[in-house]
Amino acid sequence: MDAEYRAGGLTDPEDEAGELSPAEAAERRSADVDAAGHGERLDRWLTGLAPEFSRNHLQSLIERGCVLLDGRALLKPAHKLRAGQHVEIELQPTDESRAFRAEAMPLDIVFEDEHLAVINKPVGLVVHPAPGNWSGTLMNGLLAHHAAAATLPRAGIVHRLDKDTSGLMLVGKTLEAVTSLSRQIAAREVHREYLALVWGRVEEEMVIERAMRRDPVSRVKMAIAPANLGKPARTDVFPLGVGDVQGRPVSAVHCVLHTGRTHQIRVHLTHMGHPLVADALYGGVPALGLARQALHAARLSFTHPATGEAVVLEAELPADLAAAWAEIGASGLPA
CATH class of the missing domain: 3.10.290.10 (RNA-binding S4 domain)
Structure with a gap:
């Protein structure tokens, strides 16, 4: 789903402070x-x-x-x-070689112990360093947050959210936790639930099970694909309410992921004729004062890799989505 990144080498205190180490001197x-x-x-x-x-x-x-x-x-x-x-x-040095450096930043930590952390990612924060965003990413913040992140694949990040999607992200803090959580994700034992606002009237439950692949025309997009050419993907969609916006219906929906393909919810709902509000990449017209796709990772459930206990965490809608949600008058995340 993502390119593999590995953080490492941040053992010098000057690196932790954000200064250039001697190895980076020109x-x-x-x-x-x-x-x-x-x-x-x-x-x-x-x-x-x-x-x-x-x-x-x-x-x-x-x-x-x-x-x-x-x-x-x-x-x-x-x-x-x-x-x-x-x-x-x-x-x-190349931009890439400077990417995996600690950068102190505020992190909204919903849960944390010595094994893992769950971050409530804000809108606009990029998860991994990549062209155009070699610094200021969540990975950079995690490298500053705890020393062991420098020894872990992708600083312990085991899944990602798009830059303009808010909500819960799971991060391992030890290699054992990263391995366990990654295996849970591969086995579809980590449950991710989202809240979204979409164009059109959604009044019945939908099970969208359509394979996906990279769009053959636009490399920044994903697309529905024949089963033999794409990777399987399933999204369950539950209606939470319908409102009227500029004479058009907008629906609040609760989405449950069974797989974690890139842009999965956005592509599946667009395929069903319900693009997300303000999702410019997939044709969702802006409304309700939103400047980004109306998608929030609201609930995360998994088995703690050390204790074996079930962990269920939730994150409230951020201010922009909360205001839009109130205007629709829809119900919230079901129990």
């Missing part, structure tokens, strides 16, 4: 262009001087003015070199 290298390099593109030639970096990263260093040719900064990766020229480069 290194300088230089060389003269020999006869074999005459006429070569600058970015291609630099792959020989710094083979441990990708050509894309070297191009970004050129564009940032980190490469000097005979003492002058160059801004064009395609610049053709001449024999005898002197090239100097400041090898700054």
Whole structure:
């Protein structure tokens, strides 16, 4: 479902404080262009001087003015070199290499012990570092929250929520807990329940069981797929009330996941003709003052990996969804 990330290496106190460690300090290298390099593109030639970096990263260093040719900064990766020229480069670390660093941030912790934590993730918080969001993620916050996170796969995060979905997320704090919780998720023994507002009238229960895959046209989207081409996915949907918004019906629904595919609730409900309110990616028109998809992970149930006890936790609707919910006049999460 996600790319695999592994946090590690944050053992130096300066890393914990957010300062650059000596390993991250920029290194300088230089060389003269020999006869074999005459006429070569600058970015291609630099792959020989710094083979441990990708050509894309070297191009970004050129564009940032980190490469000097005979003492002058160059801004064009395609610049053709001449024999005898002197090239100097400041090898700054990649964004990816800086991603897994501790960043102190407030975390709304619903439950925590020495084995695990459950976070109530706010809207707008990205879970994992990725292009465009190499810092300020939940993973960065967890690395600052407890030291053991640096030794765990993805800092202990065992499932994720989209940036603009709020609600409960489960995090392991030991390798044993991460392993146990991951196995529970794979066995569909972690139960995740959501509240959503959707366009259209939903007055009967629905069981949506349609396979999913990456959209073949838009790589940022998921799509319904034939069973032999996608991964199985099931969402149970229960009606909680219907209101009128700008002359159109909007329904409050309670969704129970049986699988955890990327964008599963959003895709399944859109497929049934009920896109989420304000879900721009899947055609949900904004309303009720919402600037993000109307989806909240409201209840999380699992077996504690150390005690074996059943744990059931809930998170109230955040302010934006609570206001929209009140306008609809719908009931809340059922017992």
